[in-house]
Amino acid sequence: MQVINTGQGVGGILNGFRALVEDSEKITFVGTPGFCTPFAELIGFVVRNKQLAFIPNLDFESAKTLLMTKQGMQLGDSTDPSADTVVLLGGLAMPKIGVEAEKANELVGRILNGKENGKVIGVCFQSMFSQQKWEEVIAFDYIINADLDIKVMEV
Template sequence: MGQTTLQGVPGILRPFKEYIEKWSLPAGSEVVFYGVPGTCTPFVELLCFAIRSLPLTLIFVPYTEEDKAQKLTMVPDIGFQATNACPPKNPAVLVIMGGLAMPNMPVGADDVASVINRWKGSGTIGVCFMHMFQKAGWLD
């Protein structure tokens, strides 16, 4: 089987959608995104848009502060927006954004590992650009 190289925004969104679809998650399942406010949120909104046809509950957690989590809702003519408080209750999938691994962030690999351990049984996906997880040593 050959390697496929995808580029640009579709190169992120299409594989993400295909991966989430393969899970066949039941309606209402939580997909929880952990990322840096302002830096990661536009990418999270794009990822949500890619899976907008799936009946999922989409949540954004700033850094790893679940008490500050917001539900992401499709707003007509706008796109996905944070709409109201919605701490995760039973995530089916955790999406860890690479912005968390950037230098000078208030979280580290241990903080993210704690989140993953807290939600054992949830699937985990990492989304990053420019090998951020590798550069930060998070995959060691």
């Protein structure tokens, strides 16, 4: 694994992601409802001109479109989540969620449905995919990993 780009803050995540999916037509995000959904909406904003979908947990049949509305990026109607790019969000790998990497990998195969040039991208914080050894099970093409430095200040 080699670092191909670095950045800071939210802009670093968004710009890095946009560059990775330039040639993608349809992108399906997979994550936990609630925790990962806003991240899919945030990341999806920079590629809002593409076809986007969100799968909660690993429930293929519950996929929804992710679209730009007057209120910002939001989930829409049910959709077929088959895509040429899959984005696994790190919340799935958190131990308390209970998702197995093997099951996530099966879902990746179902979403890509045999596409030869399909991409698998992980987006996580604090090296979650590495910590939980998902990199040993899933053939990620790219992982965007961000570290958080939090300060709570009293003023």
